Amino acid sequence: MFREDKTTQAACYLLKLAKRPIKYYQMLKMLYIADRTKIIETAMPITFDKMVNMKDGPLLSQTYDLVKGTKVSETAYWSKFIKTEGQLLSLTEDPGDDELSPLDERILKKTFEEWGHKSWSQFKRDSHAFPEWYDPGTGVAFVSYEEFLTKNNASQSLIDQIKENVAVHDSNRNAGSPAR
Numbered sequence: 001m002f003r004e005d006k007t008t009q010a011a012c013y014l015l016k017l018a019k020r021p022i023k024y025y026q027m028l029k030m031l032y033i034a035d036r037t038k039i040i041e042t043a044m045p046i047t048f049d050k051m052v053n054m055k056d057g058p059l060l061s062q063t064y065d066l067v068k069g070t071k072v073s074e075t076a077y078w079s080k081f082i083k084t085e086g087q088l089l090s091l092t093e094d095p096g097d098d099e100l101s102p103l104d105e106r107i108l109k110k111t112f113e114e115w116g117h118k119s120w121s122q123f124k125r126d127s128h129a130f131p132e133w134y135d136p137g138t139g140v141a142f143v144s145y146e147e148f149l150t151k152n153n154a155s156q157s158l159i160d161q162i163k164e165n166v167a168v169h170d171s172n173r174n175a176g177s178p179a180r
Helices: 004-018 024-042 061-068 077-081 102-115 120-128 145-151 156-175
Strands: 051-054 057-060 082-085 088-091 141-143
Touching: 004 024, 004 061, 004 077, 004 082, 004 088, 004 102, 024 051, 024 057, 024 061, 024 088, 024 102, 024 120, 024 145, 051 061, 057 061, 057 120, 077 082, 145 156
Parallel strands: none
Antiparallel strands: 051 057, 051 141, 082 088
């Protein structure tokens, strides 16, 4: 189940590191890369978003909708803290970081340091080299966590672990209070 609260806080964390507005394509790619890194390392995503392949590389589906303004959530949590002007995303208010773990923050910081300076063509070229990416033509191709991990040569135990982690997360989210 997608975590708009964590995704928003992760995006705001990147904006705070940048100390300036960030182009939306940079944000989309950096959030994907941070999620990708955490999944490979721990079998647990940051955003719990759906991974997709598009012609310009892999992205997170619902995060893309938030950035582009095509998904208006019931709570509009994202739009309380992040403003889109043209191709730039800027921080309007700090949501804090209570949903982010110290590991999430370390991964986001490392992702920003390694990727925050790249141009669109560099992001596109480098993300096309990820094993999970393939060209879906003019469409969109969803990539399951299992497919993602298989293409990244993960062990079967890691694949089983992410299935269990996501199932537990989803059941806890459904049983608990509604997401912000």
